[in-house]
Each structure stands twice: as C-alpha cells, then as structure tokens.
Amino acid sequence: MYLIPTILLRTLPLLLLLLFNTFSVEAQSRLEKKLQKDLSKHGKDPTKYVLDKIHKHDLLVFDDGFHHAEEPFLFYEELVRNPEFSKNIDFIFIEVFHTDAQESLDLFFDAPSKEFSILYEVFQHDYSGYGWPYESYINLLSTIWDVKHQIHEISRLKVIAVSPPIYWEAIQSKKDYDRFLKTLDTRDYFMYHTILMQMENFKNGKKGIFLTNTRHAYKIIYNQSGEPYWNTNAFFDHFYPEKAFSIRFHHLFLSVVKKKEVIQEHNTSEGLENFEFSFIQAANGLWEKAFCKNQGLKVGLDFKHTAFGRTPYLGNHSLNIQKNTLMSDAYDGLIFLAPVEKIGKSRRTVFFITESFKLELKRRIEILQGDNLQEFLNASNVTSLGDWINIFAKGPKEDLN
Numbered sequence: 001m002y003l004i005p006t007i008l009l010r011t012l013p014l015l016l017l018l019l020f021n022t023f024s025v026e027a028q029s030r031l032e033k034k035l036q037k038d039l040s041k042h043g044k045d046p047t048k049y050v051l052d053k054i055h056k057h058d059l060l061v062f063d064d065g066f067h068h069a070e071e072p073f074l075f076y077e078e079l080v081r082n083p084e085f086s087k088n089i090d091f092i093f094i095e096v097f098h099t100d101a102q103e104s105l106d107l108f109f110d111a112p113s114k115e116f117s118i119l120y121e122v123f124q125h126d127y128s129g130y131g132w133p134y135e136s137y138i139n140l141l142s143t144i145w146d147v148k149h150q151i152h153e154i155s156r157l158k159v160i161a162v163s164p165p166i167y168w169e170a171i172q173s174k175k176d177y178d179r180f181l182k183t184l185d186t187r188d189y190f191m192y193h194t195i196l197m198q199m200e201n202f203k204n205g206k207k208g209i210f211l212t213n214t215r216h217a218y219k220i221i222y223n224q225s226g227e228p229y230w231n232t233n234a235f236f237d238h239f240y241p242e243k244a245f246s247i248r249f250h251h252l253f254l255s256v257v258k259k260k261e262v263i264q265e266h267n268t269s270e271g272l273e274n275f276e277f278s279f280i281q282a283a284n285g286l287w288e289k290a291f292c293k294n295q296g297l298k299v300g301l302d303f304k305h306t307a308f309g310r311t312p313y314l315g316n317h318s319l320n321i322q323k324n325t326l327m328s329d330a331y332d333g334l335i336f337l338a339p340v341e342k343i344g345k346s347r348r349t350v351f352f353i354t355e356s357f358k359l360e361l362k363r364r365i366e367i368l369q370g371d372n373l374q375e376f377l378n379a380s381n382v383t384s385l386g387d388w389i390n391i392f393a394k395g396p397k398e399d400l401n
Helices: 003-042 046-056 070-081 099-110 116-124 135-150 174-198 232-239 282-293 355-379 385-394
Strands: 059-063 091-098 158-163 208-212 244-249 253-259 275-280 299-302 333-336
Touching (some): 003 282, 003 299, 046 059, 046 244, 070 135, 091 099, 091 174, 099 116, 099 135, 116 135, 158 174, 174 208, 174 355, 208 232, 232 244, 355 385
Parallel strands (some): 059 208, 091 208
Antiparallel strands (some): 253 275
C-alpha cells in the first residue's frame, strides 16, 4: 500500500522540473512574440529615429556598449554626413577625451588642412597610460573635419572633450597613479557639469550628442537601499527631465556576479578588477532573436511601453540594484545595427606613438607595472621593455596581449 506514494516521492522532483521547464519555454515564446510585435509596431530606421529624437530633446546620450564596438561609430559618421542632422546640432561631446585636450581639438578642426599630428596629445593622455587605442575615434574626427570644411552651415559644430584631465607629468609613482584614480569618483559630475555649461543650462536651444559608454548613459536608478546612482546622465534625468534622451546600442551587457574575496592591490581605471563578471545577451538572447527574425533590419525604438523596456535591468550595477528595475528605468531607447557576433571591433591605431612618446610610454609602464614588470614582459614573450614598445608601436599586425 506504500508503493505508489514512494514512487511519487521519487519522481516528484523530475515532474516539477519538467513542469517548470514547460512554463519557462512557454513564457520565453510569449516574450519573443511580444518583442517581434513591438519591433513591427514601433521600430523605425535608426537615422530617422535619431532625427526625430534630436528635434524633441536637446541632448542625445549614446551608449556604444563597448568602446571598441565599430558599428556605433560608423553610424555616428553617417549621422555627421547627414545635413539634416549635422545642421541641427551644436556639440558632439566625447567621454574619452579630456578637457585639457580641447585646445588641440579646436586647432585640428580649424586647420585648413587635415593635420593628425595636432591630435597626438589627445590620444596619448588617456587614463590607462598606454594611449587611447581605437581607430574608430580618429575616423570619426576625420569625418567631422571633412563635413565641417565642406558645408559652411555647420562650421559652428564643435567637438567637446568632457572627462577630467590626467597630468601624467605629475605622476611619478604607482601611489601617485592610485591617488589619481580615486579622484575619478567625481568624474560623472565633472562630465555632467562640463556638458551643462556648453549647453547653457538648456536655456538657449543648444543641441548636442554625448558619445559615452555603459553606466554614464544611465538615467537615475537606485540601489537596494533606495539610494540613487549618480551617473552622468542621471544628473540630467533628475535636474533637467526630458532634456536628455538616452539610447543604448544593441550589444552584450555586463553582468557582475559577485565581489572577489581577495581584493587586488593594483587598481585600474575600469574598476572591475575586484569583481567576477561576464558579458551576456539581454533576455537570454531573445532581443537578438527578435531582431534577426525582423530580417536583421537596422532599427531604433523606444523602451517605453515595449517588451524591450520591460526586460529586467542588466549592467554595471546589477550586483546592487533595486528590485524590479527594468531596462526602461536605465535607458530611453534602443538601436539595433547588427547581431552581436557581427559587430566589428575597431582596429588599434598607433598614429600617436611618436619617438618622444615611446620614452614617455616606457616611463609610464615602469610606474604602472612596478615589481610586476618582468611578469608583464614574460606574458608578452619579450625580453625587454624596449622590445615590447617597438612591437606595440608597429600596430595590429604584430599586436601584443
């Protein structure tokens, strides 16, 4: 008489698992259909989408997903070449360039011929110490120069550097560098204030776009204690609602799993060295699946009132985020340019590695690596720092790890 209950007890976990999987598959199928429906109903050509938003808002904040992602920068170049766009904006704000580079940027765009040597210091003085490496940025500046010199009506368009400067000449030790990194806690407010001053507090109809990455583009979202994350766009969202509009380019999202038990002594400007993390697709890949079933068409759409916006939040603050935070809480819109596996990675540029910068680069690496210098060289299979720099300066064909 106890045979049937015993069998049931043994098989119950399996039955529950099968039932859960059935519900899960059905839920995924329903979500996929909703995503496809929203694409059909609300999706627009990305250029038309951006043109519509720049008329309704004063500042568009773009999150490229990854600094090295190529498609967003090709799209920026297309926008700049489009007279309907470029004639209607005053500023292109770029996160990765520092305010002490502004004079060089102005000189480059005012020069009667395209002299890339003017931009050496713009790319040499990055936070990592190795120089800003992505060719996509120099290509964008080149395109802006072309358009500014071809179309008189947009001569007012300015490229503005917004990040706090790093004075490498003042950094003489690893302790100096670590002290500098601590000052970046205020970087988001610095960028917000720099942009706000150029936009004249949104009082005089100025228009601009801010080219940035991940959390700097977030609207105001909160941690589990209800405290706000004051990222750059969060200041705009809080103090000047509706003036800024935040757009995320489709790509993988950072997923922070947990903080490491052993904290590393050596910090980096990225700040992820003390966390376990991965990069994952939104909605278990259903965003991408919906886009691909939409014939892979490039498309832009709002997060508001769509299944895309109702997707649970993914990103930099996922380890400590208020319950039920959605993607629509962090961003206003989404642009799909290509499936993740087809998004290109910018080539590394070495145009700024002059003979004099090689000497400075050697000094910086010795400071940054310290006692780990030999380990650093061994990892790259070179015997001297001079050899490493010479290979590094030759560019992608002989690139190092």
